[in-house]
Amino acid sequence: MIESCTVIELASVLAGPSVGQFFAELGATVIKVENPRTQGDVTRRWTLPHETPPDDRSAYFCCCNYGKQSVALDLRTERGQDVLHTLVTEADIVIANYRPGQAAALGADADTLRDLNPALLYGHITGYGPDNPRPGYDAVIQAESGFMAMNGSADGPPTKMPVALMDVLAAHHLKEALLVGLLRRTQTGQGAYVPVSLMQAAVSGLANQATNYLNTDHVPQRMGSAHPNIAPYGTAYATADTPVVLAVGTDRQFAALCDVLGRPALAKEERFATNAARVQHRAALDNVLRPRLAEQSADALLNALHQRGVPAGAVRVLPAVFNDPHAAAMTLGTGDAAHPAGLRQTMPGAVEDVAQEMGPPPHFGADTTSVLQANGYARGAIDALEKEGVIQIA
Structure with missing residues (x-):
């Protein structure tokens, strides 16, 4: 339980926001900083063909943004960077997924923020490491890390997995690293720069397939869902009814x-x-x-x-999965009857109690005023920032 922890999330899509939501599940205050020029996290608009969300929270966005506060802040302005720096001085963790070189132009790089707050943990997710400017996308990482070459039927083409597993793996790596960083900080008082890349997470996730190759020169071939080391x-x-x-x-x-x-x-x-x-x-x-x-x-x-x-x-389809009481216990509603429920995997025991109390995913910019007021900004200063276009108030 880390109710006294404050997390600034400078990340979008899946990997970084998943880490932010994890800390919200643990009871942390998570402030999601979103770009008003793009109307926030792009996944707010990643809808299914038949999906017509009643607001700016698509089902995809809901999967990793529970329990957060949203601040609409333009970091391409000097005044916007000043606001970020004010927030960071009282924060414990920053989660970012900028490409190398991008963050410095926004005053949001690890060196700048850790100069303001030496105890800060700066978790940085990239595609290929902090020195490689290539953007990281799950589908490409699946291809380049060997997963697609192994995935699919023997007589079919390489196949991408239907979940962005590389993002999920990278998020888990960063969660673990930040928790270790928090523990270390209690001993030293010092923060740290904590980089994690999608490619590193993917290669580490090859597990036995990697050691099969490294130790025996066995190159995995597509074999459907069969296991190279175990049978059956x-x-x-197929059975008479359900596979x-x-x-x-x-x-x-x-x-x-x-x-x-x-x-x-x-x-x-x-x-x-x-x-x-x-x-x-x-x-x-x-x-x-x-x-x-x-x-x-x-x-x-x-x-x-x-x-x-x-x-x-x-072999279950999703309606059958969510009829299972185990899956049902892991599903949180948004608290908004007009909006479809969102799925969240929670943790057992006391942490699950916190997760069940989390608020719904935030509307874009819904908490801009309250967060700034909590950090010492008077109403007149907030109005001035809005007039200048530095912030957006929902």
């Missing part, structure tokens, strides 16, 4: 699967008796399993497998 693991099998996925990680689990399918002798065959043998004879194993699984009712099959401790599950 990850492949979707299922098996995640058989041990020989004991495989023997139990064979018992449930009425083919116990399979587990004793030399080509299937061990995981290494099953990986080697993957195609033959699939040819044996598919017709047996196709005869089964998914519910009956899964119940039998679960009783025997065999990891398996149905």
